[in-house]
Amino acid sequence: MNSTFKPQSTDETRDVLRWAAAEETPLEILGQGSKRALGRPVQAAHVLDLSDLAGVEVYEPAELVLTARAGTPIADVEALVAAHNQELSFEPMDYGPLLGQEPGRGTIGGVLAGNLAGPRRIKAGAARDHILGMEAVSGRGEIFKAGGRVVKNVTGYDLPRVLCGSWGTLAVATTVTLKVNPRSETSATFLLPGLSDRDAVRAMCAAMGSSAEVSAAAHLPEGLFQRLGLAGQDRPGPVTLLRLEGFGPSVDYRFRALGGLLAPFGIAERVEHDASRAIWSAVRDCLPFAGARTPVWRLSVPPTRGAEVVDRLEREMPVEAFYDWSGGLVWLHNLDGELHDVPIRAAIADCGGGHATLVRASASSRVSAPPLQPQPAPLAALAARLKAQFDPHGVLNPGRMRVDL
Structure with a gap:
């Protein structure tokens, strides 16, 4: 008989995993299921549902640190830090629209399991670069902690980074601590119309190699920008986009410098603050291919x-x-x-x-x-050894990443 377990604490999560390990019974690990259709279908009859393991435990805006339980909706976390004019700089993607689901259903644990990141990854890194610590339960049913709650604490730092991107196949994170950053005062998009794909790549690489501190660079060929569904942005032709963020005078100066550098590619247009943010949210969530x-x-x-x-x-x-x-x-x-x-x-x-x-x-x-x-043989062997250490009975999301992981 299929069962769904909904723990409300780390101890309850441990008890479920101890039972699963003892019985060698596989579990599918879920937050709100927003990324369930990513990877191979999990080979398990029972579900470990972490949606009740939710809530922000500690948020210290002055220290730029936030601790939340793994089932906390990422939308709640982003709204909380935005109210203090802060952000998660890796701007995690919302897979909901692309996978035919409602937006805003992902959890902070799912973000880390997938090591998600948006357009700012080229400057700020991915989720693993912003995690400070975590509490988790291994496939053995053992609770462990790694990292801490201060930015300078690097004790055990590698273990949380290893678990990021493992898609719940090594351990079940129950609590995570992240660093947050101040939100930029101004966001402006440097928009170049009409470039071919190859010219757009040349322009983007030139911009990224400059001192303009570009925080995102994207190119949408003909017809795709229209699919973003943005009011007042009906552009049928190809569009190349570069994002500049920071204090107003700095953004203005860098915009002019970028205009001079990229003059051979055409005359740029400027998209301001809220409209700029809307563009990059749509690019982040791959809206041209949603629906x-x-x-x-x-x-x-x-x-x-x-x-x-x-x-x-x-x-x-x-x-x-x-x-x-x-x-x-x-x-x-x-x-x-x-x-x-x-x-x-x-x-x-x-x-x-x-x-x-x-x-x-x-x-x-x-x-x-x-x-x-598919991984090269040495990496596949390393992944198998990690799996054997963290989940020797193969109870966590079996088959999610590949047949034996």
């Missing part, structure tokens, strides 16, 4: 090779794509509904290497093709 069911891939490639990868794939199959992280992140939409996993991964390998993650596809497709990039 469909056909496969979407997330490609991580060398920034200078992103346009080359897309050009090759466009000649082999019907796809559309846009670029984030200065060209290093390519969102790829397969228009014909086929996976094309082999040619996609071959194109990446031939163009400097990288990773291809299948983000949106049916459950059967996520079984027939590896959703996550």
Whole structure:
């Protein structure tokens, strides 16, 4: 009989995991299920639901530190810190719209399990770069703590970083501590219209290599900017976007400097504060490809090779794509509904290497093709050893990352 366990404390979580380990009974680990369709379908009859393990335990705005229980909705955390003019600088993506769900359903534990990040990753890093500490329960049913609540505390720092991106296959985080940062006074977007993909990548890389302190760089080919659904932003042609943040006079100065540097690419337009933030939220959540069911891939490639990868794939199959992280992140939409996993991964390998993650596809497709990039043998062996140490009975999200993890 299928069961759902809903612990309300770390001790209750430990008790469930001790039972699962003793019985060698697999569990699917969920927060609010917003990312349940990522990775391989979990091979488990029982669910460990962490949605009741919620709430902010400590928030010290003056110390830039926040501690929350793992099931706390990320939307609640972001609203709380925004009320104090602060932010999570890694601006985690909300997968809800892309996966056909309501927005705002992700949890802070899920953000860390997926090591999520948005457009600012090129400057601020991902979730693992902002975690200070955690309390968690291993697949053995053992509670452990790592890290601390102060920014300068580096004791045990590596363990939380290891768990980030493990998709709940190593341990169940019950409480996490993050550093937060002051929110910028001004956000402005430097918008260049009409560039080809290759010229856009050149422009973005030039901007990122300058002293303009660009905090995000994206390019949307023809027709995709319109799909963001932003009021007053009806632009049918290709658009290249660069974000500048900080104090008003500094943003003004850097905008002018960037205009001079990128003058060969055209005359830029300026999108101000609230409209700028709306653009980057839409890019972060991959809204151009939301509302469909056909496969979407997330490609991580060398920034200078992103346009080359897309050009090759466009000649082999019907796809559309846009670029984030200065060209290093390519969102790829397969228009014909086929996976094309082999040619996609071959194109990446031939163009400097990288990773291809299948983000949106049916459950059967996520079984027939590896959703996550297959690891080289040495990394796969290391991952297997970590799994054996943290979850020797294989009770945590079995098969989520690959058949044996």
